Amino acid sequence: MGYPSAMMLRTDNLTLARGGVPVLTGLSLALAPGQALILRGPNGAGKTTLLRSIAGLQPPLAGRIEGAQDRIAYAAHADGLKAMLSVTENLTFWARVFGHTDITPALDAFDLHGLADRLAGTLSAGQKRRLGLARLLVTGRPVWVLDEPTVSLDTGAVALFAEALRAHLRQGGSALIATHIDLRIEAQVLDITPFRATSATRAGASDEAFL
Amino acid sequence: MGYPSAMMLRTDNLTLARGGVPVLTGLSLALAPGQALILRGPNGAGKTTLLRSIAGLQPPLAGRIEGAQDRIAYAAHADGLKAMLSVTENLTFWARVFGHTDITPALDAFDLHGLADRLAGTLSAGQKRRLGLARLLVTGRPVWVLDEPTVSLDTGAVALFAEALRAHLRQGGSALIATHIDLRIEAQVLDITPFRATSATRAGASDEAFL
Amino acid sequence: MRALLIRDLTLALRAGGGFGLGLAFFLIVTVLVPFSVGPQAELLQVIAPGVLWLGALLACLLSLDRLLALDFEDGTLDLLVTAPLPLEAALSVKALAHWLTTGLPLVLAAPVLGVLLNLAPPGYLWLVASLALGTPALSVIGCFGAALTVAIKRGGLLLSLLVLPLYVPTLIFGAEVARRGAGGQEVTTPLLMLAGITCAVIALMPFASAAVLRMGLR
Amino acid sequence: MRALLIRDLTLALRAGGGFGLGLAFFLIVTVLVPFSVGPQAELLQVIAPGVLWLGALLACLLSLDRLLALDFEDGTLDLLVTAPLPLEAALSVKALAHWLTTGLPLVLAAPVLGVLLNLAPPGYLWLVASLALGTPALSVIGCFGAALTVAIKRGGLLLSLLVLPLYVPTLIFGAEVARRGAGGQEVTTPLLMLAGITCAVIALMPFASAAVLRMGLR
Amino acid sequence: MMPELGKYATEVLSAYAVSLLLLAVLVLWTLRRGRAARATLEAAERETGRHD
Amino acid sequence: MSIWSYANPVKFLTLSARVQPVLWVLSLAFVATGLIWGFFGTPEDYRQGATVKIIYLHVPAALMAINAWFMMLVASLIWLIRRHHVSALAAKAAAPVGVVMTVIALLTGAIWGQPMWGTWWAWDPRLTSFLILFLFYLGYIALWEAVEDPDTAADLTSVLCLVGSVFAVLSRYAVQFWNQGLHQGTSVPVATGGRSVDDVFFYPLVLCMIGFGLLFIALVFYRTGTEIRLRRAAALRARAGRAA
Numbered sequence A, B: 001m002g003y004p005s006a007m008m009l010r011t012d013n014l015t016l017a018r019g020g021v022p023v024l025t026g027l028s029l030a031l032a033p034g035q036a037l038i039l040r041g042p043n044g045a046g047k048t049t050l051l052r053s054i055a056g057l058q059p060p061l062a063g064r065i066e067g068a069q070d071r072i073a074y075a076a077h078a079d080g081l082k083a084m085l086s087v088t089e090n091l092t093f094w095a096r097v098f099g100h101t102d103i104t105p106a107l108d109a110f111d112l113h114g115l116a117d118r119l120a121g122t123l124s125a126g127q128k129r130r131l132g133l134a135r136l137l138v139t140g141r142p143v144w145v146l147d148e149p150t151v152s153l154d155t156g157a158v159a160l161f162a163e164a165l166r167a168h169l170r171q172g173g174s175a176l177i178a179t180h181i182d183l184r185i186e187a188q189v190l191d192i193t194p195f196r197a198t199s200a201t202r203a204g205a206s207d208e209a210f211l
Numbered sequence C, D: 001m002r003a004l005l006i007r008d009l010t011l012a013l014r015a016g017g018g019f020g021l022g023l024a025f026f027l028i029v030t031v032l033v034p035f036s037v038g039p040q041a042e043l044l045q046v047i048a049p050g051v052l053w054l055g056a057l058l059a060c061l062l063s064l065d066r067l068l069a070l071d072f073e074d075g076t077l078d079l080l081v082t083a084p085l086p087l088e089a090a091l092s093v094k095a096l097a098h099w100l101t102t103g104l105p106l107v108l109a110a111p112v113l114g115v116l117l118n119l120a121p122p123g124y125l126w127l128v129a130s131l132a133l134g135t136p137a138l139s140v141i142g143c144f145g146a147a148l149t150v151a152i153k154r155g156g157l158l159l160s161l162l163v164l165p166l167y168v169p170t171l172i173f174g175a176e177v178a179r180r181g182a183g184g185q186e187v188t189t190p191l192l193m194l195a196g197i198t199c200a201v202i203a204l205m206p207f208a209s210a211a212v213l214r215m216g217l218r
Numbered sequence E: 001m002m003p004e005l006g007k008y009a010t011e012v013l014s015a016y017a018v019s020l021l022l023l024a025v026l027v028l029w030t031l032r033r034g035r036a037a038r039a040t041l042e043a044a045e046r047e048t049g050r051h052d
Numbered sequence F: 001m002s003i004w005s006y007a008n009p010v011k012f013l014t015l016s017a018r019v020q021p022v023l024w025v026l027s028l029a030f031v032a033t034g035l036i037w038g039f040f041g042t043p044e045d046y047r048q049g050a051t052v053k054i055i056y057l058h059v060p061a062a063l064m065a066i067n068a069w070f071m072m073l074v075a076s077l078i079w080l081i082r083r084h085h086v087s088a089l090a091a092k093a094a095a096p097v098g099v100v101m102t103v104i105a106l107l108t109g110a111i112w113g114q115p116m117w118g119t120w121w122a123w124d125p126r127l128t129s130f131l132i133l134f135l136f137y138l139g140y141i142a143l144w145e146a147v148e149d150p151d152t153a154a155d156l157t158s159v160l161c162l163v164g165s166v167f168a169v170l171s172r173y174a175v176q177f178w179n180q181g182l183h184q185g186t187s188v189p190v191a192t193g194g195r196s197v198d199d200v201f202f203y204p205l206v207l208c209m210i211g212f213g214l215l216f217i218a219l220v221f222y223r224t225g226t227e228i229r230l231r232r233a234a235a236l237r238a239r240a241g242r243a244a
């Protein structure tokens, strides 16, 4: 096993905005294969904004992102589950979108066999989250970009997640995780608070022209 | 200050169902004024189901709930915020629904003054949650029923919440909280795992007649 | 109570709130009719009152899914049910807000659209009167439908399906008033029936809506 | 690609998925027309092709808000954009799924409803042909509208407002074919125009839709 | 002074009235919004201490 | 200086402050002269009687309604290609002016139609395509209002304007085809274009057309300035909120 390409994910002097207003500036980070990086920062610091940019959902105002193209599996607050499809159907769909077929490892890793035929809409908050995380395993993508992945999970499920993450890293994958709680995973930590944009920052902001 | 009526909240031998299937049976609990009770249990144990029943959103299959009528302020996963109203407008609306007018204490308690004129839709996950919790303060209700209240909150905000909760308890309020993480609040803990319904349980289920 | 009305009106007037969209839809349906049935003025004159009533009804119908569903999705409805307001009153207020933001503009716009369809001159008065009398019933009945379908994601079309049969009596009497008015005939009977329906529905429907909503949220 | 098609079709067929609701709406509009314009058979015969086309168009329009908004709300769209599918292709597939679950049933049901409105016998064939040719264009154009309004909460009515003027050419030529067909006239020119619009729209519109969707999600 | 408009006086006059009214509303609304915007901007500049 | 340098909002404000007084005076002068000349100084048409005086409002308004859309199309393209904020905001500012022009054309046309055709409204191709244009304007404005992020709103409305233009042209042909058989060469004796209009009517008409054009430009300049100021105020406030 293992992921084929062993590229670094790098961001270079990024400036990111939300609603036209710069949120982060001058942020550079590098993430090697096999590594996990935990983002920390108070509420509203810009973690979600950063992760969305790296996932390619929102272009940066300035700076560059390298090694992200087509290598990212993104998991946001919303899980992208269809309430009216069963657990298996949800997973199978995502597996096929990413060109895979086998969902058993994902069901195994998050202990979802017992729920396999339940409609996703009838799961509890934590069960939904487990399914949302299982989706990462069927993408086959080497870089996981996770926004508060352990919300609603009980301790058992957090352990399952940590195990899945470790396996992913062992295979040469990497992970970028925003979280407020302690995941008990050996990882570097990056506090983004120093990169918060001040009112003086205007480089490339969409409303720069108006200042 | 302080809340007028000093009633206990009690549930007596409750059986609760979700989607027609019993989830919890024989659950009795009592919550005195000034007390907080933390519900624990693995994902899918039935915490959300129990809280919704106590809030009056779903009738129990069997058993009784006492002292809940019109005394509950409920905070679910969803915060009931309007994206197109500002923070102040959102809070004022809820205050007026509950017959109050002053929202300053709520803004103070959750440090929302800086965000007061922002539209709720442009807040980050944790900022939204803070606003959702501030809503509890404008209800003036003595029993808080909270479903994973600290999701997405950073440590500073968790401390604000703990402080607000302590003030609420000091005034004779009480709180019933489902959570997976440690809130660092002096409270009793109730593990609901022993009350999980087994397949033998059928008392009062809506499909009982067919068994 | 008043807080709720004000909030609903504010939300409707905010960007994306949907005020004026009912009106726009009414306009568009009216405009599309000649494209589909052809441009002959005499033909249009004959079908004008009916088309205008049908258009107003559809415009009203389409804005129904905002009536409760938005509040359901973000959890407001759960919180409102546990708030110290009688749910019947809250729903009446929401229906009133719906009428003010949807029905009333339709009533006011109807004469202008009548011109496009070459409505017969005596018809204008009765068209407006029948719409003014009938659209409140549409809002209240629609509120019931919205309560029925609230827990269904994007239940918009199902809502239409459930509500449309309930709209039939209002439509029949309303369109009859407008048609007779345009033809210069006697309108008393259908007008009285229409008024009767509206009053009865305003008085009784909120209870049904509240009951249904409580069940749906369970 | 196929996975997406299958998923969309499965979802549409599940409870609350909206399959059949377009059809039901079509039926109900058709049924309400006699109530609103009056029951005279000759009048109905004249307006039948137009009403059927208009009804089909509205039914199609109303189901548009499920096309992307549901996927947006639960985060699926964000994930699809980052998935290894060209977004243009994904949107084409979604439009195809929309047509299969909405347009196709309308085409098949139209003759039955034609009977209700007393459609002239030679009209059936051309009504079905024009709908079969025109409804795919409605789905594809609608997909563009849905992409434009995806980030707007409950943009349903705004969606209608934006899409309806875009539907005008299709409606005109489609209804013209049906009307001429029912009247026993020559239909070649409008039929060719209709086919041309459909082909052009299918070929070009997905690019605009994808561009707009990327902007909206940003 | 007033030209003889014959039997079409109402039409011509109402056309002029309606159009000029609409134009006037447009211009006045534009000016009022413009003035409000100037005030808003000034307030914002004062609040944030920026005048560049 | 190239026109692109005015894409900077501040430069634009400076420029517009300089040209606006001239524009306003000129446009009002042209409109007033044209209308007064037309209203008081021209004879009646031998077939249409005094109603011919409506032409001085109807035609310039109709002309500007179309030109405003065209200007929005160009501005949208500039925004999409070169991302100059001023051009996006100018398109936004022009839309309401365009609607008012459309409404004036529709209303004066309707008032004119009553004596000439015996009806307020007929589904004549020209009138119909104007109605469709009106709908496009409405949709365009509604979309601007509904999207919160201003840049996203500019992007989305620009694409709508582009796609809408294609469909508007398509509709024009469709409508012509649709009502060709029934349309009895609507009795518009002077509508054959260009100089078929008698000189007596022609000169004041030209004045009015120029005047409406200048008025449109003046309004758009002014309104664009308003949009820029609002945007700047929002930007300043947003920054202040962030710093706090």
Ligand code: HEM
Pocket: F055, F058, F059, F062, F063, F105, F106, F107, F108, F109, F110, F111, F112, F113, F114, F116, F117, F120, F121, F126, F127, F128, F130, F131, F187, F188, F189, F190, F191, F192, F193, F194, F197
């Ligand atoms: C609501 C109804 C009407 C609308 C929307 C409308 C629209 C238009 C438009 C768009 C134009 C400019 C097109 C061009 O320059 O080729 C125009 C020009 C004109 N219209 Fe109308 N019109 C309406 C009713 C009428 C009526 C009732 C009359 C008179 C009987 C009339 C007489 C004219 C004339 C004389 C011109 C000038 C054409 C020329 O000199 O090129 N219009 N109208």
Ligand SMILES: Nc1ncnc2c1ncn2[C@@H]1O[C@H](COP(=O)(O)OP(=O)(O)OP(=O)(O)O)[C@@H](O)[C@H]1O
Pocket: A018, A019, A020, A021, A023, A041, A042, A043, A044, A045, A046, A047, A048, A049, A050, B121, B122, B123, B124, B125, B126, B127, B152
């Ligand atoms: N649509 C928007 N318009 C304007 N500002 C926004 C918008 N969305 C978010 N923001 C602001 O951008 C900043 C960054 O938000 P972001 O969601 O990235 O924070 P976060 O670090 O993920 O916080 P949390 O821990 O609460 O999830 C916040 O201050 C937030 O208020």
Ligand SMILES: Nc1ncnc2c1ncn2[C@@H]1O[C@H](COP(=O)(O)OP(=O)(O)OP(=O)(O)O)[C@@H](O)[C@H]1O
Pocket: A121, A122, A123, A124, A125, A126, A127, A152, B018, B019, B020, B021, B023, B041, B042, B043, B044, B045, B046, B047, B048, B049, B050
């Ligand atoms: N609509 C439904 N139909 C059927 N079963 C359901 C439905 N909703 C929830 N359940 C089941 O009921 C059980 C209790 O769910 P509940 O949401 O109360 O759990 P919870 O304790 O809140 O879990 P979590 O910690 O994950 O939030 C779960 O096993 C869940 O799968």
Ligand SMILES: [Mg+2]
Pocket: A047, A048, A049, A147, B124, B125, B126
């Ligand atoms: Mg976040």
Ligand SMILES: [Mg+2]
Pocket: A124, A125, A126, B047, B048, B147
């Ligand atoms: Mg739960």
